[in-house]
């Protein structure tokens with residue numbers, strides 16, 4: 108790695124954090140908070156100092172549940188002042204539809220229509236807050252949208268109610284004249300035993316059934332794909348290929364565990380390397396241009412100073428991996444192995460891009476020797492070792 112490379116984060120990197128991430132005081136199901144809650148305005152100042160560009164929030168990260176209108180307006184005014192003082196923006200806003208006991212059996216998928224109505228109205232207020240703060244994206248994470256027992260309802264009803272609520276909110280948003288994108292975030296379980304629409308793939312299929320599917324995309328999270336052992340790289344690639352990657356939650360996770368929300372890159376560094384390579388653009392495909400959001404929190408061992416070490420670590424790791432990925436892609440040996448595997452001297456690939464009588468006839472006439480094709484090795488051992496060596500910093 109060249110001596111001049113500087114992984115210090117800067118506003119142009121479009122790094123963002125949620126108030127709930129750096130503000131996480133370290134409570135877990137087995138013990139209370141271990142560090143003071145950093146106030147929203149202090150978070151804005153701290154993130155700006157650390158080199159972040161944006162700060163995201165749930166309605167109740169900023170405004171306590173049930174606050175009076177006057178109190179709300181005061182809090183929002185103070186927060187806006189902090190944003191302007193520290194040159195920070197709010198790229199994304201979301202609604203807490205999981206903490207209050209009213210949502211114990213779901214929000215948009217609750218069997219009780221009054222709870223669904225309460226959830227939709229709470230989301231409307233949160234979207235208004237987002238618009239007031241100039242957010243462009245609204246995330247929906249349905250933490251309580253699930254069951255412990257499927258005796259509770261027919262899952263098809265839950266999916267229908269989820270759709271109705273989102274259709275309502277999309278139409279209302281359009282009716283207000285606002286140009287917003289909705290990003291749906293999947294998670295397979297926790298806090299519910301099973302959460303509906305468990306993966307980014309489920310969400311992508313569901314989105315196509317929405318009335319205003321064009322304004323809806325996904326917000327994949329590393330930990331949520333990795334918990335059940337799925338590939339975050341593939342989930343994100345499918346979303347990008349469908350032009351549906353509207354937001355991303357970057358963090359780290361050991362497969363099979365509870366949602367750890369660890370510092371980006373701190374587990375499965377190779378997965379993070381290939382994810383960053385994908386996001387930054389590789390193999391002649393375009394990059395993702397949206398926010399690089401970190402949905403993670405510091406270890407419970409940390410005090411407030413450790414929280415800032417955590418935040419800086421997420422951003423530095425992203426930048427270092429982006430530089431390593433670019434160097435890997437530029438390596439002539441890497442390019443040669445890829446070119447050998449992708450070579451198509453007879454233009455066979457073009458016969459498969461669409462069906463026609465002529466393509467059918469050309470396909471039928473092809474001489475294809477399966478044994479000869481099968482005999483060829485792909486050199487992925489060498490290719491992957493090159494990736495490892497870039498990752499370990501001993502090459503390029």
Ligand code: GLT
Pocket residue numbers: 127165201202246247248292328356402
């Ligand atoms: C919550 C959850 C995250 C979601 C946040 C947005 S809230 O912390 O664990 O994955 O992205 O609602």
Ligand code: MN
Pocket residue numbers: 248292328356402
């Ligand atoms: Mn998330």
Ligand code: MN
Pocket residue numbers: 328330331366367368402
């Ligand atoms: Mn998570």
